[in-house]
Amino acid sequence: MIAISKPSTGPEEMRAVEKVFETGWLGLGSTVYDFEETLKKYLGAKNVIAVNTGTSAIHIALAGLGVGPGDEVILPSITFAACVQSILALGAVPVFAESHEENLLLDIDDVKKRITPKTKAVMPVHFCGNPCDLDALKALATKHGFKIVEDAAHAFGSEYKGAKIGTHGDAVCFSFDPIKNITTGEGGAVALADDKIAEDIRRLRLLGIDKDTWHRYKNARTYIYEVVSPGFRYHMPNFCAAVGLEQMKKLPKFIARRREIAKRYDAAFKSVPGVTILDVDYATVAPHIYMVRVPAEDRDAFMESLKAKGVGTGLHYIANHIQPFFKKYVRGPLPRAERLWQELVTLPLHCELSDMDVETVISAVTAFRGAKTAA
Ligand SMILES: Cc1ncc(COP(=O)(O)O)c(C=O)c1O
Structure with a gap:
C-alpha cells in the first residue's frame, strides 16, 4: 500500500540521537537551543520556542497572548481537532467559521460576521502549506483588536509575500510530528516577534519556572528556582532537537521533492472530470499534504477504488462543528x-x-474517473 504520509529519516538522524544519549543529557538543553537558533535563522523570526508537539505550541501561544476563560477564538471548522482542544483547555470558546472551497483557507468575510466584543484571537490554518490571506486578516485584527495565532502545522518552509511563514502573525505555531515537512519524532515550535510574550511562552512550556535546569546546573550551578507563572511541561527534549537539526539540513531537498510531486499531480488531475485540484501556487508553498475534491456521493467509492489499487488515501479533516464533543459550540x-x-x-x-x-497514484485516480464516465 502506498502510504499517504511517511517520515524521511536515515542514519544521520539515528547517529545524532545516539550522540545525545552519549552525553547523558536527554531533556531540555543545548541541542534544543541550537535547534531554536537554526529555526530562527531559517524563518527570519525573532524568537522561537521549541516544544513537544504542535498542539502544545498552539496551547501556549494562545495562553501567552492572553486567551482565557470566556474569550472567543475564531477558527475554520475544517481543521485538526488539536486547535479546538487547545482553545477549550484554556476555558475559551471556539467559534467555527467557513473555509473557501477552492483552497480550504479561512474565509475572512465569514470571520467578519462572527466577530464579537469577546473575540480575542483568530486562528487561520495554512492548509496544505498554502498561506491564508494574512494581509486581510491583519487589517481586521487592527480594526477589532484581536490577535492572530497562525496554525502553520502544514506550512513549515512556505512563504507569504516574500517572507517565511513564521514572521507574520502575533504567534505562529509549527508541528514537527512524524509526517510534517520536517520531523523531530514528535515536536513543535512557536515563532513570534514580541520578546516579552516570548519570555512568557518560554515559561509556559516549563511549569512557569524562571530558569530551566540546563541553565541552572550548567551555568549558574544554583539549585534555586522560582515558579512565577502558570505553566505546563511542554519542552522539546534534546534527542528530538537532534533529529530536527539533521532534518533541517535536508529541508531544501524535501521541499523540492514535495513540490515536484504536487505539481505532477496537478498537471495530471486538472483535466480529469469529477476531480477538482486545490488552487495552490507551489512557487512559494512548501506542500505538506496533497488533496483533491470529488463529488461527495463518490468519495467513499473513490477511496475504496484507490485502496484496491494499493493507494492509501486520507481525510483532512472531518468538520469539527459536527464532532460530538464540539457541536455544542456551533454558532450560526x-x-x-x-x-x-x-x-x-x-x-x-x-x-x-x-x-x-506517483504514476501509480495518478493512474488509480484517472482509472476511477474513467470508469465513472463510462458507466
Ligand atoms: C492543522 C494542524 N494543526 C495542529 C496540529 C497538531 O500538531 P501535533 O500533531 O504536532 O500536535 C496538526 C497535526 O497534525 C495539524 O495538522
Whole structure:
C-alpha cells in the first residue's frame, strides 16, 4: 500500500540521537537551543520556542497572548481537532467559521460576521502549506483588536509575500510530528516577534519556572528556582532537537521533492472530470499534504477504488462543528464546511514516494474517473 504520509529519516538522524544519549543529557538543553537558533535563522523570526508537539505550541501561544476563560477564538471548522482542544483547555470558546472551497483557507468575510466584543484571537490554518490571506486578516485584527495565532502545522518552509511563514502573525505555531515537512519524532515550535510574550511562552512550556535546569546546573550551578507563572511541561527534549537539526539540513531537498510531486499531480488531475485540484501556487508553498475534491456521493467509492489499487488515501479533516464533543459550540450555520469536508480526499505526498509510486497514484485516480464516465 502506498502510504499517504511517511517520515524521511536515515542514519544521520539515528547517529545524532545516539550522540545525545552519549552525553547523558536527554531533556531540555543545548541541542534544543541550537535547534531554536537554526529555526530562527531559517524563518527570519525573532524568537522561537521549541516544544513537544504542535498542539502544545498552539496551547501556549494562545495562553501567552492572553486567551482565557470566556474569550472567543475564531477558527475554520475544517481543521485538526488539536486547535479546538487547545482553545477549550484554556476555558475559551471556539467559534467555527467557513473555509473557501477552492483552497480550504479561512474565509475572512465569514470571520467578519462572527466577530464579537469577546473575540480575542483568530486562528487561520495554512492548509496544505498554502498561506491564508494574512494581509486581510491583519487589517481586521487592527480594526477589532484581536490577535492572530497562525496554525502553520502544514506550512513549515512556505512563504507569504516574500517572507517565511513564521514572521507574520502575533504567534505562529509549527508541528514537527512524524509526517510534517520536517520531523523531530514528535515536536513543535512557536515563532513570534514580541520578546516579552516570548519570555512568557518560554515559561509556559516549563511549569512557569524562571530558569530551566540546563541553565541552572550548567551555568549558574544554583539549585534555586522560582515558579512565577502558570505553566505546563511542554519542552522539546534534546534527542528530538537532534533529529530536527539533521532534518533541517535536508529541508531544501524535501521541499523540492514535495513540490515536484504536487505539481505532477496537478498537471495530471486538472483535466480529469469529477476531480477538482486545490488552487495552490507551489512557487512559494512548501506542500505538506496533497488533496483533491470529488463529488461527495463518490468519495467513499473513490477511496475504496484507490485502496484496491494499493493507494492509501486520507481525510483532512472531518468538520469539527459536527464532532460530538464540539457541536455544542456551533454558532450560526456552516453550510459550506458541512458539504466541503465530504468532498475531500488526501492522496500520498511524501519524500519516500518513487516516481513509479506517483504514476501509480495518478493512474488509480484517472482509472476511477474513467470508469465513472463510462458507466
Ligand atoms: C492543522 C494542524 N494543526 C495542529 C496540529 C497538531 O500538531 P501535533 O500533531 O504536532 O500536535 C496538526 C497535526 O497534525 C495539524 O495538522
